[in-house]
Amino acid sequence: MDIVFIEDLRIDAVIGIYDWERRVRQTLSFDIEMAFDNTKPAASDNIADTLNYKDVSKRLMDFVGSSSFGLVETLAEHCAAIIREEFGVSWVRLKLSKPGAVRGSKAVGVRIERGDRLRSD
Numbered sequence: 001m002d003i004v005f006i007e008d009l010r011i012d013a014v015i016g017i018y019d020w021e022r023r024v025r026q027t028l029s030f031d032i033e034m035a036f037d038n039t040k041p042a043a044s045d046n047i048a049d050t051l052n053y054k055d056v057s058k059r060l061m062d063f064v065g066s067s068s069f070g071l072v073e074t075l076a077e078h079c080a081a082i083i084r085e086e087f088g089v090s091w092v093r094l095k096l097s098k099p100g101a102v103r104g105s106k107a108v109g110v111r112i113e114r115g116d117r118l119r120s121d
């Protein structure tokens with residue numbers, strides 16, 4: 001199965017378990033891989049046949065930007081569900097990074113995979 005990806009999608013949101021984190025917006029970064037058969041859009045050259053990464057990005061920007069979860073696990077799960085349910089994606093791998101959250105690290109966060117990755121081989 002082919003992949004449509006979105007790399008380093010940055011979105012500001014309220015996220016975190018500490019009191020100070022409830023009062024600020026922090027920048028999160030998303031790396032997303034979505035299983036999709038790209039042979040049809042490749043043949044038609046028609047955007048309507050694609051898994052449109054701009055549409056997915058805009059939907060996540062709307063959702064994440066107005067969210068206020070405590071844990072990155074919860075936010076990642078909701079984002080994966082949106083991608084699968086609203087865009088018909090059978091398998092998604094999503095890495096959610098919280099840059100600068102832990103002193104001494106570049107980023108912390110979670111990587112999750114949901115659904116079945118269909119194989120063509």
Ligand SMILES: Nc1nc2c(c(=O)[nH]1)N=C([C@H](O)[C@@H](O)CO)CN2
Pocket residue numbers: 015016017018021070071072073098101102
């Ligand atoms: N597994 C997790 N560990 C931690 C989380 C989290 O969401 N998942 N969150 C925090 C704090 O909010 C932290 O990011 C603040 O620096 C700590 N550990």
